[in-house]
Amino acid sequence: MVKTTAIVLSSRKWGEADRIVTCYASTLGKIRGVARGARRQKSRFGAALEPFTLCRLDLFEKTGDSLFRMSHVDVLMSHHELREDLELMGAAARLVNVVGAVTPERDADPQLFEILAQGLSAVASSQDPLGTALLFQIKLLCRMGFRPQTDCCAACGRAPLAGAPHFLPTAGGLVCPACATQHHARSLPLSQGSVAVLRQAVRLVPSLLVRLRAEGRIRNEIEEAVDKYVTIVAGRRLPPADFLSGSLSGR
Ligand SMILES: [Zn+2]
Numbered sequence: 001m002v003k004t005t006a007i008v009l010s011s012r013k014w015g016e017a018d019r020i021v022t023c024y025a026s027t028l029g030k031i032r033g034v035a036r037g038a039r040r041q042k043s044r045f046g047a048a049l050e051p052f053t054l055c056r057l058d059l060f061e062k063t064g065d066s067l068f069r070m071s072h073v074d075v076l077m078s079h080h081e082l083r084e085d086l087e088l089m090g091a092a093a094r095l096v097n098v099v100g101a102v103t104p105e106r107d108a109d110p111q112l113f114e115i116l117a118q119g120l121s122a123v124a125s126s127q128d129p130l131g132t133a134l135l136f137q138i139k140l141l142c143r144m145g146f147r148p149q150t151d152c153c154a155a156c157g158r159a160p161l162a163g164a165p166h167f168l169p170t171a172g173g174l175v176c177p178a179c180a181t182q183h184h185a186r187s188l189p190l191s192q193g194s195v196a197v198l199r200q201a202v203r204l205v206p207s208l209l210v211r212l213r214a215e216g217r218i219r220n221e222i223e224e225a226v227d228k229y230v231t232i233v234a235g236r237r238l239p240p241a242d243f244l245s246g247s248l249s250g251r
Pocket of ligand 1: 153154155156157158175176177178179180
């Protein structure tokens with residue numbers, strides 16, 4: 001048996017009354033487990049396996065099976081507020097979706113777990129949930145090995161970056177004007193303000209991220225850059241928040 005702290009990324013119905021739950025566990029990384037009977041009226045799991053929940057899990061591992069068996073769950077932080085408001089749900093979904101799509105199974109990174117946990121709490125208490133989620137999404141990408149290149153040209157390596165900055169999602173960062181011209185169909189022009197916020201988001205420790213502000217034009221530019229970059233990194237467009245709500249309705 002394994003005991004671990006985990007954050008629920010998603011869950012889906014399985015068989016007659018079960019659920020398959022995908023979590024990010026602090027000591028195991030991304031895992032999938034079966035919660036037997038989780039959809040029954042008087043399930044011992046209750047609402048403990050809803051997305052965004054921070055919990056203590058007791059798991060059993062069967063040799064030759066990639067799925068864990070979930071035997072017991074204690075809710076540490078339910079984050080129900082993130083599931084009761086569409087804007088909050090959309091913001092929180094940005095975080096769990098990127099971790100779910102980009103991390104391989106069973107590749108433990110306690111620091112990634114911490115950033116995700118901090119991000120969900122920060123979104124829950126933010127005046128600007130989507131802006132906060134965007135900044136934490138950048139932080140999660142950095143931790144997962146996809147730090148956006150902001151120091152030299154992500155395409156040709158030239159430094160320092162002079163002239164009007166562009167972000168090239170397929171190259172994973174800022175590019176010089178020459179490379180931006182070469183890839184003009186896919187490169188996104190950024191204002192100096194956006195470049196400054198992007199650099200700060202990459203450099204700041206997660207606890208200080210909430211002090212950054214990304215509003216108006218800066219928000220739009222960074223959002224487009226991050227969305228397109230995440231699509232490249234994940235190899236597909238991530239589902240919007242309303243896709244996630246499908247796993248919330250009906251047990
Ligand atoms: Zn270049």
